Amino acid sequence: MHRGTRKQRRLHRVVMLGYPQAQILDIVGPLEVFARTARWLRDHHHLQRNAYEIELIAPSPGLLETSGGLALFAARRYTETRRADTLLIAGGIGYAALMQDRKLLQWIRNQASKVERIGSICTGALLLAAAGLLDGKSATTHWDYCDRLAQIATGTRVERDAIYVQSDNLYTSAGVTAGMDMALAMVEADRGKAVALAVAQELVMYLKRPGGQSQFSRHLTAQRRDDVFGNLELWMLDHLDAELTVENLARRAGMSPRHFARLFARRMGMPPAAYVRRLRVEQARSRIESGAARAKRVARECGFADEQSMRRAFRLLLGVTPTEYRARFAGDA
CATH class of the missing domain: 1.10.10.60 (Homeodomain-like)
Known part of the structure; x- marks a missing residue:
């Protein structure tokens, strides 16, 4: 209990890796969950400092155009990232251009041994697979990319129907809004079900759709x-x-x-x-x-x-x- 209390008092840094032609909601959806949790804890638990700090990083600093046409700003290149407790990898059609970026994949692989947990949204799971992090794990991705994931990560059990999957400290989620379900599950693990439920209500979401709930009709x-x-x-x-x-x-x-x-x-x-x-x-x-x-x-x-x-x-x-x-x-x- 004492260790858990100390952990909750420490600032938790959530770092999202974005890139050109990433899906905008894959990035801002999960980050909003953590940002809203920090605000809710300040307002209702009277915390003097934020429980979470969020940051967007990218292959190159500056504006990155998402697949929907809107641009987001990443202040830092991924190699300049400060400490991360949770590292998230966004999805989107731009993932394919990064599959052959050996330096980026090596960086993801190195970070996996340093962070408290690592996760992906949508096709971000394919980058985790290319980095060799899914072998022997269970994982999911957007239903339309499950076959592709199975081809890349032959040692991975692909959960085709899952909204999100946790395998030890590695999380993967299905497409788009499922990243918010995954983020809420992380908040629940950090702060308890009552906090996660309150944040879900503010975001007009379920606390979580069960991890095995089907992605599609x-x-x-x-x-x-x-x-x-x-x-x-x-x-x-x-x-x-x-x-x-x-x-x-x-x-x-x-x-x-x-x-x-x-x-x-x-x-x-x-x-x-x-x-x-x-x-x-x-x-x-x-x-x-x-x-x-x-x-x-x-x-x-x-x-x-x-x-x-x-x-x-x-x-x-x-x-x-x-x-x-x-x-x-x-x-x-």
């Missing part, structure tokens, strides 16, 4: 697949309470069960049974988030044999039970 994703599997998935989403066996799905797709299972796994990234289980868990999770009262009814409507089957599936995919998920979501919201 399955219905929209299925509609983008203009083929037999896209049409099949749309049908599955509307009939999760049906008997979705390989044989029944293959019959609907007009294929033999063996050929269907092989093509499905290649196209969708997992066997049919695992995919059906994921769809059912996502639907059940959505029902719980919307306030569905009875677990038995949720299990039946989402196609689980019983509550215990749903419980096991939640444990496997989310690491929590439906009851724990309900309590977490209610507390966060």
Whole structure:
């Protein structure tokens, strides 16, 4: 407790690495969370000094044009950075130009061993991967770049549905606004849930969307697949309470069960049974988030044999039970 109190009294420096054609909200969103927390603590806890200090750095000092056309000012080059406790790497289409910058990647690698924690927003995770920091870790990025991340960081478990992922002192988040969810999680770790909740309320946000909450709508994703599997998935989403066996799905797709299972796994990234289980868990999770009262009814409507089957599936995919998920979501919201 004494050590924690001393840590809270110390100024915590949050440094964001931006660059030309970075996404502006990837930069200002998380930094606003820390800045607003510092102001809230001054106003409500009567702190005499800021709890957080924020700084934007870049490959070159001066104005950097973001991908939306607005320019931000970085007072310092990254090599001139003073002490950082939290180092964040912004995302945006400009990340590709930095992937071959060996000096920058080496600097990121060196900083990772010095800072209290390091994190990325959106495609910033690809820079962490290029710096060799994601090997043996779990990580996420914007859903449209997950395949790219998996290709670069072959030793990384890519969490494709996650809003943000914490793996030891390394944080990665999905696209754009997810960086603010990640920043709130960091504030909660530093200052406790009550402070993070108060800041979230001031920012008109949830305290946090659960780390495993899906980044995107399955219905929209299925509609983008203009083929037999896209049409099949749309049908599955509307009939999760049906008997979705390989044989029944293959019959609907007009294929033999063996050929269907092989093509499905290649196209969708997992066997049919695992995919059906994921769809059912996502639907059940959505029902719980919307306030569905009875677990038995949720299990039946989402196609689980019983509550215990749903419980096991939640444990496997989310690491929590439906009851724990309900309590977490209610507390966060």
